[in-house]
Amino acid sequence: MLVDTGSCERTPQACHQGRSENGCADCKVRLISVCSVLEPTELEELEALSHHLTLDKGQTLFGQDEPAGSVFNVIEGALRLTRLLPDGRRQVMGFALPGDFLGLALQVRYSVSAEALGPVRTCRFGREDFAAVVEAKPHLLRSLHERAGYELTLSQEQMLLLGRRTAEEKVAAFLLSLRDRYARIGHSSVTVELPMGRQDMADHLGLTIETVSRILNRLDRAHAVLLVPGGARLIDLSRLERMAAS
Amino acid sequence: MLVDTGSCERTPQACHQGRSENGCADCKVRLISVCSVLEPTELEELEALSHHLTLDKGQTLFGQDEPAGSVFNVIEGALRLTRLLPDGRRQVMGFALPGDFLGLALQVRYSVSAEALGPVRTCRFGREDFAAVVEAKPHLLRSLHERAGYELTLSQEQMLLLGRRTAEEKVAAFLLSLRDRYARIGHSSVTVELPMGRQDMADHLGLTIETVSRILNRLDRAHAVLLVPGGARLIDLSRLERMAAS
DNA sequence: CGAACAATTGACGAATGTCAAGATCCGTGG
DNA sequence: CCACGGATCTTGACATTCGTCAATTGTTCG
Structure with a gap:
């Protein structure tokens, strides 16, 4: 809450x-x-x-x-x-x-x-x-x-995500879009800060907290990302991009 | 196609x-x-x-x-x-x-x-x-x-719809929002024109054409709307509003 | 240390998608 | 006016993804 x-x-x-x-x-x-x-x-x-x-x-x-x-x-x-x-x-x-x-x-x-x-x-x-x-x-x-x-x-990009992407595509696209936004404001890094909690991500992506958690951890186990406290290191960018289906 | x-x-x-x-x-x-x-x-x-x-x-x-x-x-x-x-x-x-x-x-x-x-x-x-x-x-x-x-x-309203509404809520909210938009441009009527096809509605609401069709016909059978060629007459507005969960 | 909160994981179920078959609508041309 | 054909829409049976519920683990901070 x-x-x-x-x-x-x-x-x-x-x-x-x-x-x-x-x-x-x-x-x-x-x-x-x-x-x-x-x-x-x-x-x-x-x-x-x-x-x-x-x-x-x-x-x-x-x-x-x-x-x-x-x-x-x-x-x-x-x-x-x-x-x-x-x-x-x-x-x-x-x-x-x-x-x-x-x-x-x-x-x-x-x-x-x-x-x-x-x-x-x-x-x-x-x-x-x-x-x-x-x-x-x-x-x-x-x-x-x-x-x-x-x-x-x-917000059009987000509508496309919410309406037509699968859960995995949503999470991958979210990580990549956040990375792009940080880059735009001059804070480029392979490690994307995630100042929001899992519930916030879920409510942003039209998913439940459990689904977000499962997918993030699956990506971690698959070495596509590395979860760290308060962020995620994007290991395999091209795989994430393929996943995001952009 | x-x-x-x-x-x-x-x-x-x-x-x-x-x-x-x-x-x-x-x-x-x-x-x-x-x-x-x-x-x-x-x-x-x-x-x-x-x-x-x-x-x-x-x-x-x-x-x-x-x-x-x-x-x-x-x-x-x-x-x-x-x-x-x-x-x-x-x-x-x-x-x-x-x-x-x-x-x-x-x-x-x-x-x-x-x-x-x-x-x-x-x-x-x-x-x-x-x-x-x-x-x-x-x-x-x-x-x-x-x-x-x-x-x-x-588009924020639409993101809320896509991310957090059920199929039935989406269809009801869509009909009501279209009615509002027609009213705004001076074309008020209980019968809402639907110049788009079912596939267009589906792609707007993040659903499949079959789900849109099923729900519209269910609303029709429940006498909440009356489907007519190229449009829908909104019969039970308050029920639709309750359904839309706005 | 321990309590509150946040995240993870598993078992199960429901909403919605997929596939397939018909029905209906609509424009075209006889 | 009617018959045909393609597109659109409807309906049913079944499959799948994701949500729900519940238990467990991990983390943070007095």
């Missing part, structure tokens, strides 16, 4: 806030985030509106259908983005990694909830504030739109 | 082109399309760049991974948007209806292929032309971005 220690939006006093010590100029994710399209002066303008916000493992950044008061840049850590069915069945729509922007559709309500998988650092903006900046800077909107297009492509 | 009579982009001479007789001013979908945010003078400007294009049933408007030469407003008819796995398994990502804009992410390649489910009329723009207009009109970009957000929400 998930630990819900409350949303930061609803209980702001529970969250560490305040401007980052050194500002946007040496932000770790500046070059991979939406901010990469901003000029130095624009960056300062945005910085004036920013709030630093950190979460601990299990904390909720925002909940599905809540009014979208803020938008966020993920600086460090990972979150899971989920949607619930009334009876409690859960679908993990995706995982947010450093450089990702949460709330990029600028919609009135959040369409998913976002929960920290471990310690997370974010850069928060009031949605209205941010929308005003976007209104004045079409190239920022353009950048958001490009990201939305990328998200759309990712 | 699908009839692929060739892409219009590759064989333009096979397509009826030319400006609509009466222009954008009395375009049937103007008020529900992206064009709804344009002023009369802007509309004329866009009209100058537009080409009318029609398709017959089974024709391909564009193919997955092709360079995105054009973007389209759907004026009349319906298309299926699909992605293929190398071995031929197919996922229908969605169905495009009148008022929908194809290519709204303005990406370099199409991420899906689009095939006409029946006679289709579209309004075509060269992607570069359209992008230039968008560049000059931030409120048009804003409108595209809003639509992208809506698409993102739809």
